[in-house]
Amino acid sequence: MKVLILDSSNTDLSVGVSIDNKIIYKMSYEAWQRQSEFMIPEIEKAVKETGIELKDFDEILCGKGPGSYTGIRIALTIAKTISVMSGAKLKLISSLRMFGNREKKFIALINARSARSYIGVYDHDQIILEDTILSNEEVKKYIFEHPDYEVYGDLNYLNLKGKEPMIIEGMLSFSSLIKEEENPMSSKPVYLKD
């Protein structure tokens, strides 16, 4: 099974390709506010380097938020378009959950601004705390009270050090737990602030 993996829900841009659960191509870098510029060229590069054409993917795996308002919508719009045009299945994965993988107990964090964070807490296949917004004070308390959890994310805004996520690996890891979108055309991002 051929999977195209896309994410731009936070400050990074990630494009990956997997065949039968093995990553054969990955590209991931910081592209804050330039994701719309680079996403399509990066997909083109992936297609060229892997020799798999867009119409031949069986599945698109895409980040759905929470995260950057514009960022989430860039990858999702492109993923929806490819899915609708090619008939590939579309699976959406939490932009927090993708920070870890199925082998880990972890807390994933993204700066939501105004002294708040997006937080999701996961233990292997289980969701311990569904993605939500908490005040940074609450987040710090949560981290303190759960020392057995690894903490992922760019945590400079909390004056903490978080582990750097492996986005493409994380997304692929969780993909078998996620249901495909029944109607990709009407798939919506998760913003949590609406």
Next chain:
Amino acid sequence: MEVRYVSNSLEDTKKLALMIGKNLFRGSVISLNGDLGAGKTTFTQSLALSLGIEDKVSSPTFNILKCYFDGSMPFYHIDAYRLEDGTNANIGLEEVIEGDGVCVIEWGQFIKEMVFEPLDIQIKILDNNSREFVITSNFSKYDVIMEDLKEICR
């Protein structure tokens, strides 16, 4: 802390903006308020100049947000006039307000909940060519700016 400055010409306004502009840093937020035609955009243009931005800074009333990346740091110019009733305000503006550059918001009072720790500037029209700027800081990060301003303000 609060200082007042009376501008009697475009030159005076520019002088004030340059004085503030040279002390701006990544994460600075300026909330500009004052009647239509008070001089919010005019002031913003000189601020942009102080960051080395050469692109013409125009009013973003119809765009809501304009971004300038050709200066010494990113410069974000928001006009919140059309966001007054709170609808359409939820478009991720907080990411540039509490972001990696300088953010100036005309009519900041209209999106108060989103305007993170701003330096407040209220502009009053005195007459055709005169304006009073009231600059209020509630955050120590703007202390350097406020100290400097004492030189030209009362």
